[in-house]
Amino acid sequence: MSNSHPLRSLTSVSEIDHLHLLSEQLGTLVSAEEYSDVTFLVEGKRFPAHRVILASRCQYFRAMLYNGMKESQPQAEISxxxxxxxxxxxxxxYLYTGRASLSTAREDVVLDFLGLxxxxxxxxxxxxxxxxxxxxxxxxxVCVVYDMASLYCLSNLAQACCTFMDRQAPEVLAADGxxxxxxxxxxxxxxxxxxAASEREIFLALSRWCQHNANNDQLNQATIQEVMAAVRLPLMSLAEMLNVVRPSGLLSPDHLLDAIQTRSESRDMDLNHRGILIPEENIATMKHGAQVVKGxxxxxxxxGDTQNYDxxxxxxxxxxxxxxxGHSGIQxxxxQPSIINHVRLLLWDKDSRSYSYYVEVSMDGLDWVHVIDHSKFLCRSWQNLFFQPRVCRYVRVVGTHNTVNKVFHLVALECMYTQRPYVLEKGFLVPSSNVATIPCGASVTEGVSRSRNALLNGDTSNYDWDSGYTCHQLGSGAIVIQLAQPYMLASLRLLLWDCDDRSYSYYVEVSTNQQQWTRIVDRTKVACRSWQTLLFDPQPASFIRIVGTHNTxxxxxxxxxxxxPAQLDVEVTEGSPGSDQPSTDSTSQNAHQHVLPRQLSARPASSPSSSSSSPSHSQHL
Incomplete structure (x- = not known):
């Protein structure tokens, strides 16, 4: 016998939804005298209404109509x-039906409707x-909408207005609004x-604004000076200052002389330029009018092709x-003049070569400012570069070194303004996610492994006596990881082979050029095993060298x-069975060892040999 409800098969018709009827029928009560118990007087017109409906739909009317004051009296009239x-x-x-037709209303009515x-x-x-x-x-x-959005602190609408005005600045300045x-x-x-309008256009528009508001009691001389101070006079030509600004009388001769002096004594890139802002979009494209002028x-x-190159x-x-x-570089x-704070480069990377370079920006192609200087560092593959926002028209990448020959090769260049958070320390990017990965352009340049870059493939589970690790002979060589570019690092994490109860000792060094090395962690006197989470004082690094000194x-x-950096979103436990606590000597007092026990489903019948000399075969574990 079935336990199902006899009406369960009627689910499709069991839910009655007549909201449209409710809306229509309540809508018939709008401005109807029948059953109304309050009347609003607006611009001489009478609007009968029903307290219970207004109070149920709006807290403001609930307080007004049921507060015990005169507005709450029966048949009250409220102006x-x-x-x-x-x-x-x-x-x-809207309050009666939940509907409002904005597209058929005049703009001024929609704005008043927003105000209500x-x-x-x-x-x-x-x-x-x-x-x-x-x-x-x-x-x-856009101007009147922006004014209202600013008045009511409607940040999203105000930002949309600003973005619109930025993109069409000259047209907005000429509009009556x-x-x-x-x-x-x-x-x-x-x-x-x-x-991003010209300073001449801005000056003329502000002059018209002052003239239009001349009869406004609030427009005094101090207000005019405050408004005209928004003009960036040093960006105007001498002819514009003399023939456009001076005859207006809106700015004093001293203001003009100060601007002329600033323009003559300042570098062009030190002036407060304006530029178009297009967030999160690469503007170094032919679609946006960009072109390679040198190189x-x-x-x-x-x-845009970052795959097909050889x-x-x-x-x-x-x-x-x-x-x-002199360096002409790739320019x-x-x-158009644009605001950027993020550049991505793809250095040619079909072999193991590295490059050094710097990046400059300019407004006129003559006065250049460094925004990235990697001229003393070895870099490879994709470069993710961040700097303080700059207005520029030109971007130049100048190669200073190639480990193979005397030519600098650049596959792709992207320029943009990003609103994504980033942290810079002494000009170096401080990464939050792991940058020692193959997609990030990292590689293992020294060390023995059955598969290339096994150390960086993210697999922390599938390793055994035969594979899944990178190694070097004690007393010679090391394991070296090259990052794509120098980063400011303060932590790292590694997993020592832990399929038995052995322990290791080691130290870690970092470098930006493979010539000068800084030791950041010294665990040569500590028995270490399994997971190692290492914290140290921030250091710029594009190479990390791990040198083993002992294996039991x-x-x-x-x-x-x-x-x-170390990704600490995993559970770790400090210390390990049979290992000493971290040493407290001067080079390792900031390093901390953590162990995440690993359970093996199966083990070889015998322990690995320790007498062989070649680290490339599994029996030498």
Missing amino acids: LEDTQAEAFSMLLQ AHRYGLQPLEASTCEFLRMALSVQN FLALSKTALLTMVKRDSF ELKSALLD LDHGFSRHPIEEEGH VKLG ANEVFHCVHFEC
Whole structure:
């Protein structure tokens, strides 16, 4: 006998949903005298309403209509000041039906409607109206929408307006809506580095604004000076300052002289330039008008192809000059002055060579400023470079060294402004995720393993007597990892081979050029096994050298996994059975050993031999 409910098969028709009828029927009560018990007076028009409906839909009206004051008296009439009748009618329609038609309303009514939603605390309605306005922005309305968004602290809408104005700055300055901006909104807009109009256009627009508001009681001489101070005079030509600014009388001769002096005595890149801002998008593309203006084999650099390159094609290049000679490098001209803080480079990486280089930016192609200097460091493959935001028109990459020949090869260049968080220390990127990975361009340059880069493949489970580790003979050689670029590191983590109860001793050094090494961890007097989490004072590093000094089983040092910085989102336990606590000598007092016990499902019948000399075979474990 079935235990199922006899009506369960009728699920598809058991839920009755007549919300549309409810909305329509309540909508018939809007502005209806029948059953109404309160009347609102707006711009001389009467709007009968029903307390219980308004109170149930809006906290503001609940407090107004049931607070014991005169508004809560039966048949009360309530006058609403500073409210437009058409917008209030739309609001009542929304409160009764949950619907409002914004596309058929005039812009000024929609803005008043937004004001009512904000005043009455109707946040879902406010958010929906903001989204509609964001999608409906135009040159003609963006200023008034921005003014209201600023007034009501609607940050998302205000940001959308700023982005729109930045992209079409000259047109916005010429629009009538610009003249109606409040002083606060006006200054916030034109002071942005990303408001990319010419200074002449900004000056003329601000002059019109002052003239348009001349009869405003708030527009005194101090306000005019505050507004005109937003003009970046040193960015104007001498002819513009003399023939456009001086005749207006809005700025004093001293202001002009100071600007002329600043322009004549400052480097071009020290001036406060403006540039377009396009977040999270590579602007070094032909789509954005970028072009390679210097360098050999120009066509490959900006084509977006980062896969198809070899010894003969797919890269741009330039000869590496001797130090002290002029460097033309590989130079890209962006489509327009732009704000960037992030550059990605792909150095040619079809073999094990490394390069050194620096990156400069310029506005005029003459005055250059270093933003990245890796001229003394060895780098390879993808370079993720971050710096303080700069306005620039030109980007130049200059190679200073190639470990194979005297040519610098660059496969790809990307420029952008990123809002993703990043941390710089002494000019070096401080990574939060593991950068010692194959996708990040890291590689093992010294050490013996059955498979290349086994140390960096992220596999911390599949290793045994035969495979899954990298090793070196004690007393000779080391295990060396090269990162793609120098990073500021303060931790690393490694897994020593732990399929039996042996322990190891070792030390770790870092370098940026493989010539000068700094010892960061000394565990030569400590019996260590399994997981090692090592903390140390921050050091710039692109090479990490792990040198084994002792193995209780044989004369080979074995490491299964390496990462930096240490990813501490795994459970670790300090110390291990049979091992000493970390030493406290001066070179290792900041290093801490952690062990994550590993259970093996099966083990070889006999222990590995410790008498062999070659570390490349499993029996020498």
